Amino acid sequence: MEMSRREELGDESLVAQAQKGDRKAFEELVERYKQKAYRIAFDFTRDREEAKDLSQEAFLRAFTHLDRFDQRSTFYTWLYRILVNLCLDHRRRGQRVAWQTFEEKDGKMAEEKQIANPTSSPERQAMSGEISRKIGAALNLLPSKQRTAFLLKNHEGLSIREIAKVMQTAEGTVKTHIHRAVTALRQRLAELV
Amino acid sequence: MTKTATLRTACKDYEQDLVLYYYAECSDQERARIDAHIRDCPSCAGFLDELRILLPLTVKTDEPPRPFWESYSHELREKLTLAREIRPWWHGIFSFLRPFPVPALAAALVLLLAVTLTLTKGMWRTRDVPLKEEALLEVLPMAENLEFYKSMDFLDSLDLLEDMGSFVESGTA
Numbered sequence: 001m002e003m004s005r006r007e008e009l010g011d012e013s014l015v016a017q018a019q020k021g022d023r024k025a026f027e028e029l030v031e032r033y034k035q036k037a038y039r040i041a042f043d044f045t046r047d048r049e050e051a052k053d054l055s056q057e058a059f060l061r062a063f064t065h066l067d068r069f070d071q072r073s074t075f076y077t078w079l080y081r082i083l084v085n086l087c088l089d090h091r092r093r094g095q096r097v098a099w100q101t102f103e104e105k106d107g108k109m110a111e112e113k114q115i116a117n118p119t120s121s122p123e124r125q126a127m128s129g130e131i132s133r134k135i136g137a138a139l140n141l142l143p144s145k146q147r148t149a150f151l152l153k154n155h156e157g158l159s160i161r162e163i164a165k166v167m168q169t170a171e172g173t174v175k176t177h178i179h180r181a182v183t184a185l186r187q188r189l190a191e192l193v
Numbered sequence: 194m195t196k197t198a199t200l201r202t203a204c205k206d207y208e209q210d211l212v213l214y215y216y217a218e219c220s221d222q223e224r225a226r227i228d229a230h231i232r233d234c235p236s237c238a239g240f241l242d243e244l245r246i247l248l249p250l251t252v253k254t255d256e257p258p259r260p261f262w263e264s265y266s267h268e269l270r271e272k273l274t275l276a277r278e279i280r281p282w283w284h285g286i287f288s289f290l291r292p293f294p295v296p297a298l299a300a301a302l303v304l305l306l307a308v309t310l311t312l313t314k315g316m317w318r319t320r321d322v323p324l325k326e327e328a329l330l331e332v333l334p335m336a337e338n339l340e341f342y343k344s345m346d347f348l349d350s351l352d353l354l355e356d357m358g359s360f361v362e363s364g365t366a
Binding site for chain 1: 199200209213216218243244246247248250252255261262276
């Protein structure tokens with residue numbers, strides 16, 4: 001099948017073709033969702049390499065278990081579910097980003113930005129790094145479910161319905177998780193308001 | 194934490210709705226109700242303003258350069274190739290059955306049970322008690338009957354004695 005023709009196909013058709021063994025169809029799905037998948041993994045890890053590994057692993061698992069996908073949900077909610085579970089497992093296994101590690105990573109990224117944008121004043125960069133560290137720590141203190149629901153809503157802009165499908169829970173529960181996450185973040189980041 | 198005290202407190206009944214309102218996750222009717230409320234409620238209006246300042250700050254984006262994405266796709270293609278090569282032989286069988294796993298398994302079990310019961314009909318016997326106890330249960334009523342017959346014999350003997358007694362009495366008379 002020609003590349004341009006494949007690009008025009010919807011996810012459902014690509015999944016159906018991939019299930020029949022068309023590897024190129026799956027690669028098209030990868031191209032379509034790699035940036036979003038990476039962004040979600042980055043929200044959880046705040047580390048470029050870890051985000052890359054986790055998002056690639058999610059695609060790999062989706063590929064090897066593609067025959068289990070029954071099209072009752074959309075491909076991307078199924079993929080995001082795999083990815084979120086991987087990110088949560090990664091966190092649970094003790095490789096989670098600790099307070100100090102968060103600080104180090106955010107500090108390093110602030111330095112990288114300073115190099116990339118030398119016109120920005122060092123004081124401003126330092127302040128931005130400090131705020132980023134506090135936000136990272138506040139997010140890291142949220143319980144897993146609240147954090148997941150909040151990140152998918154606030155960072156990725158998924159609808160409550162989509163988040164409920166990804167988290168395999170009721171929409172009302174997602175609303176409660178988001179509300180509690182926002183309340184906790186307001187308390188912890190009061191000084192930023 | 195002195196700053197915590199300066200946070201706006203929304204009306205309790207509106208707090209969750211205001212969060213959903215911020216994310217545009219409420220119906221038109223709900224939106225109109227909240228709009229009407231925040232016009233007259235400075236606390237809830239302030240709460241919403243704080244969300245508008247705070248929540249965008251929590252988003253941290255990362256924009257990797259173009260080479261990153263090129264190597265990302267290249268690496269993933271290699272991993273996909275490897276994953277296909279090491280797929281076990283039985284995977285194909287399971288993947289064939291997978292769309293209907295539970296009904297297929299249930300049907301197979303029912304069929305197996307039906308065939309087993311049909312072929313072994315008459316071979317199975319329900320036995321609630323062990324053999325020894327069963328034999329004892331058969332003997333016990335017989336033993337009880339034996340006692341009964343013995344007592345009947347005794348009564349017969351009494352009758353005989355009575356008859357003998359009355360005979361002797363009539364003889365002496």
